[in-house]
Amino acid sequence: MKIIVCLKQVPDTNEVKINQETGTLIRDGVPSIMNPDDKNALEAALQLKDNEQAHIVALSMGPPQAKEVLQEALSMGVDEAILISDRKFGGSDTWATATILSAAIKKIADYDIIFCGRQAIDGDTAQVGPEIAEFLNIPQITYVKEIHKTPKNTLEVSRFTEYGDYTYEVKTPVLLTAIKELNTPRYPNVKGILEHFGKTDSVQIFTFDDLPVDATQIGLKGSPTNVFRSFVPVKNKHSEILHGETVKDSTNLLVNKLAEANLI
Numbered sequence: 001m002k003i004i005v006c007l008k009q010v011p012d013t014n015e016v017k018i019n020q021e022t023g024t025l026i027r028d029g030v031p032s033i034m035n036p037d038d039k040n041a042l043e044a045a046l047q048l049k050d051n052e053q054a055h056i057v058a059l060s061m062g063p064p065q066a067k068e069v070l071q072e073a074l075s076m077g078v079d080e081a082i083l084i085s086d087r088k089f090g091g092s093d094t095w096a097t098a099t100i101l102s103a104a105i106k107k108i109a110d111y112d113i114i115f116c117g118r119q120a121i122d123g124d125t126a127q128v129g130p131e132i133a134e135f136l137n138i139p140q141i142t143y144v145k146e147i148h149k150t151p152k153n154t155l156e157v158s159r160f161t162e163y164g165d166y167t168y169e170v171k172t173p174v175l176l177t178a179i180k181e182l183n184t185p186r187y188p189n190v191k192g193i194l195e196h197f198g199k200t201d202s203v204q205i206f207t208f209d210d211l212p213v214d215a216t217q218i219g220l221k222g223s224p225t226n227v228f229r230s231f232v233p234v235k236n237k238h239s240e241i242l243h244g245e246t247v248k249d250s251t252n253l254l255v256n257k258l259a260e261a262n263l264i
Contacts (some may be wrong), residue, residue, distance in 0.1 A: 035116025
């Protein structure tokens, strides 16, 4: 079994600040992490490997420093890591990103399962995984919260929805997107850290010249969408202390205030 896991390096959103003049993210000094949902996807792949004979390929697209998340994946038990990195890919929206990732996946070939996180915390679009499946013309199941391998060599997958969970049986190849309820990601082990962290030769690089992609369909100019504006919502707070002679009086005052604000 060959499993491909798509990972993204994202800024730690607890630390993100916005340049109020340009509307862009201030990344200087902001730590980067592996996207949380992607880490759940990675753990799902590793759990399958724990019980099955499997080869896991971690795949990421980004600048050279994105090697860090791939080194982390290798230290957790991944067999192979590939970084897609080229200035021509810069500014790609979800459509262009999925175009590039699907081209890399075709180059890797012979895959059984593709894992992605449900969405990235820096964009929250939840579009890249499903778009990859469409480009590859394979089935997809999103919002996956449980996975089991069946005796028939198929997968039994439980999908979360706001109306309840649905269970599907699916043949491979298939693309699955993971949510945090799927599992608890493991930590890198000491042996893996010593073998892979900080070593540049542990990650293979794919550039524009390595992939059969149309230059007009990638990057900022090839993206059909763009970000118009980024901003931090302004949170205005107001507090008021209500005084009543009795608990009943205070309660009546509170109810009247809530009614005036159309909250009840």
